[in-house]
Amino acid sequence: MAAAEGVSVSVVSHGHGGLVGALLADLEARCRGAIEVLLTINVPEPLPFDPGAFRFPVRVLANAAPKGFGANHNAAFRESRHPLFCVLNPDIRLRADPFPALAERLKDPATGVVAPLIRNPAGGIEDSARPFPNPLLILRKAFSGARGPAYPIGAEDVHPDWVAGMFMLFRREAFAAVGGFDERYFLYYEDVDLCARLRLAGMRAVLCPSVEATHDARRQSHRDLGHFRLHLRSMLRFFASAPFRRIVCHHARRGDRR
Numbered sequence: 569m570a571a572a573e574g575v576s577v578s579v580v581s582h583g584h585g586g587l588v589g590a591l592l593a594d595l596e597a598r599c600r601g602a603i604e605v606l607l608t609i610n611v612p613e614p615l616p617f618d619p620g621a622f623r624f625p626v627r628v629l630a631n632a633a634p635k636g637f638g639a640n641h642n643a644a645f646r647e648s649r650h651p652l653f654c655v656l657n658p659d660i661r662l663r664a665d666p667f668p669a670l671a672e673r674l675k676d677p678a679t680g681v682v683a684p685l686i687r688n689p690a691g692g693i694e695d696s697a698r699p700f701p702n703p704l705l706i707l708r709k710a711f712s713g714a715r716g717p718a719y720p721i722g723a724e725d726v727h728p729d730w731v732a733g734m735f736m737l738f739r740r741e742a743f744a745a746v747g748g749f750d751e752r753y754f755l756y757y758e759d760v761d762l763c764a765r766l767r768l769a770g771m772r773a774v775l776c777p778s779v780e781a782t783h784d785a786r787r788q789s790h791r792d793l794g795h796f797r798l799h800l801r802s803m804l805r806f807f808a809s810a811p812f813r814r815i816v817c818h819h820a821r822r823g824d825r826r
Contacts, residue, residue, distance in 0.1 A: 573671045574602030575737070576648030579656050580640045582610050587658040589617040594662040596622050601667055606644040610634050637733065638749025638758040645748055653743050657734040661782040669779045670737045673725065680742040680771025681763060683731035684779035685721065693717045694783055696735075697728035697775040700764060700816045703807065719775070726775040730763035734783050742771055755795070757802035764811035 577595065581588050588607060595603065607619065609630045619626035629644065641655050652671055666684050673682040686696040698718045699705065719726045736759065746765040749758045763773045806812055 573652060573667075574604070574650035575652045575654050575667050575671075576644075576650040577603055577605045577654045577656055578608070578641045578644035578648070579605060579658055580608040580610055580637070580644075581613065581658055582634075583613050584658040585613050585615045585617070588615075591656065591658055591660060591662075592617065592622055592626065595624070598662050599665045599667060601665070602650065603667075604649060606647055608635075608640045608644055610640060636751060636754035636758075637756075638753055639751040642748040642751060645743060648740075651740050653738045653740055655733055655736045655738075657783065659784040660735055661784075663780070663782070666735075666779045666781060667737070670776055673774050673776055674737065674739050674742075678770070678772060679774050680738065680746075680766035680769070681731060682737050682774045682776055683735050684781045685775065685777045686732070686734065686781055686783045689782060689784055693721055694732075696732040696783070697726060697773070698730060698732075700729040700812075701760065701803070701806070702816050706803070721777050723777065726777065727772055728775055729767070729773065730760050731773045731775060733759035735781055742766065742769075745769060753802045753805060754798060755802065756799045757806045761806055761809065761811060764809075764815050767815060768811060 579588055579591065592605065595605065603624045605622075605624060605626045607626055607628050609615075609628060611634055612630075615628075619628055627647065629647065631640070635643070645653055652667070652674065654667075670682045670684065673679050683696065686694040688694055693716065695717055719728055746762065746769055748762075750761050750765075753761060766773065
């Protein structure tokens with residue numbers, strides 16, 4: 569990766585210092601390009617590693633009070649310095665450098681965000697790239713219990729409606745052009761909304777199956793009532809939003825998703 573394509577990596581920890589340490593070790597071992605890490609400590613915690621021990625700068629941003637997913641990453645973006653901006657969950661693990669191939673896709677100005685193929689620890693493909701949701705689609709998924717990929721996965725790039733916020737790579741100007749994440753979503757659906765606004769701005773999402781990462785999904789909204797309520801609140805906010813009306817409802821009336 570050329571220096572001009574350096575990556576600012578934003579990671580938020582909610583008491584996940586051990587996972588963050590493992591992710592930083594992966595970045596140290598696998599990534600050879602210019603990177604910086606902006607680590608946001610959303611709730612007070614001791615870090616089990618020295619932020620100054622890595623070859624790349626790790627800038628620790630400590631919140632006085634907890635913020636939502638979008639607010640944390642937007643704040644990190646404002647502090648970032650490189651042309652590419654990457655949102656990473658602490659529980660992502662890397663076996664190879666994902667950035668050169670993903671950055672190559674972002675050379676196309678029609679691509680606003682790119683993501684790798686996400687596998688679970690057992691090797692299965694996660695449903696990290698999906699069609700825009702609507703109430704009927706959610707009901708079908710709830711009753712079917714489907715958890716596999718929503719699109720056929722082969723060797724070629726996939727152009728999904730949206731990619732999940734566990735791993736998103738943006739051109740700096742694309743992220744800024746749409747105003748970053750909508751901070752009214754405290755947790756969940758920020759990624760859906762952002763991809764919808766990128767689409768409205770003429771930019772697509774791309775899933776690159778030749779690049780892989782592993783995600784140890786927590787599925788908190790499936791087990792915790794508080795997270796379930798946040799999920800439901802964010803879902804209803806998206807269904808009441810202008811991007812939903814302009815993209816999902818419009819194309820539903822036309823009989824397609826595009």
